[in-house]
Amino acid sequence: MFFEDVAVGDTVEYGSVEVSREEVLEFARRYDPQPFHLSDDAAAMTPFGKIAASGWHTAAMVMRLMVDKLISEGFATLGSPGVEGIEWHKPVFPGDTISARSGVVEKIESRSKPFMGIVKSEVTVTNQDGDIVMTSRPIMMVARKPSA
Amino acid sequence: MFFEDVAVGDTVEYGSVEVSREEVLEFARRYDPQPFHLSDDAAAMTPFGKIAASGWHTAAMVMRLMVDKLISEGFATLGSPGVEGIEWHKPVFPGDTISARSGVVEKIESRSKPFMGIVKSEVTVTNQDGDIVMTSRPIMMVARKPSA
Secondary structure, eight states: OGGGGTTTTEEEEEEEEOOOOHHHHHHHHHHHHHHHHHHHHHHSSTOSSSSOHHHHHHHHHHHHHHHHHHHHTTTOBOSEOOOOOOOOSSOOOTTTTEEEEEEEEEEEEEEOOTTEEEEEEEEEETTSSSOEEEEEEEEEEEEEEEEE | OOOGGOOOTTTEEEEEEEOOHHHHHHHHHHHHOHHHHHHHHHHTTTTOOOOOOHHHHHHHHHHHHHHHHHHTTTBBBBOOEEEEEEEEOOOOOTTTTTEEEEEEEEEEEEESSSTEEEEEEEEEEEEEOOOOEEEEEEEEEEEEETTT
16 A cells, blocks of 8 residues: 555544553553543542543554554555644543544645655544544655556 | 743753663554564664654653653643644654753633633754754643632
8 A cells, every 4th residue: 555545535444442441550650640640539630530541642542553454454654754733632531442533634745755655644533432532633654656 | 830830931841761672662562563663674674774763652751751840840730632733853763862841832721611721832852962853732731720
């Protein structure tokens, strides 16, 4: 799957993952030790009400869903120069199951790097109740067909 | 440290962290198993040249630096509704030491939630050579002074 195989409007379903309480705590201890990610008592004092996953953990779990799909399809990704935005709309709680899907919103041929192009997508992440918990707009570098 | 204690233009230094090869591999295996984050041989075929940390791992390491500082200063953060953008300018390699600093760019009082305000910052992450490896524009919810 090269840059040429992607079209604006294409959508992809990345499947889902159940959020493990142990992993929420492990991620938070290492990367985001704010009390509302580590303790139900502390979280009860905040709008979350109970322990919620770090937004960075949610982003990482979504990345894993996307990478598994992209690798399984032989997608020629060359990494990412960034993300145009991330919104954490609702908390993600241990025990939730989150699902991700994306749509291609823009394709840009690279002038300086003729071996690749830029693909911009809009990613939507929902929980088991259908609530949107996260949106993001990743930018991906994708290899062009060797013949192109 | 409440919303009232923050001013546009304030800057914060978050210190630095050395990037561990073991942790780069561990994060990549779990959340971003693209070949150029897992194998020097695969990375040699890409613009990175050698194993580079997942951009999400860099973002997570930076979050840890920021949280440690904010907690040590008693900063009344209530979490984040999102990030206005992330740019990964250069790869972060195992053995690199990355440092983070931020500047406050905007403060917004919340009308719907009088107990808090929104603080927008610009974060800059550099490596040991002074190269900018990542920038981001996080949005933070910060509690207002109880008297306010």
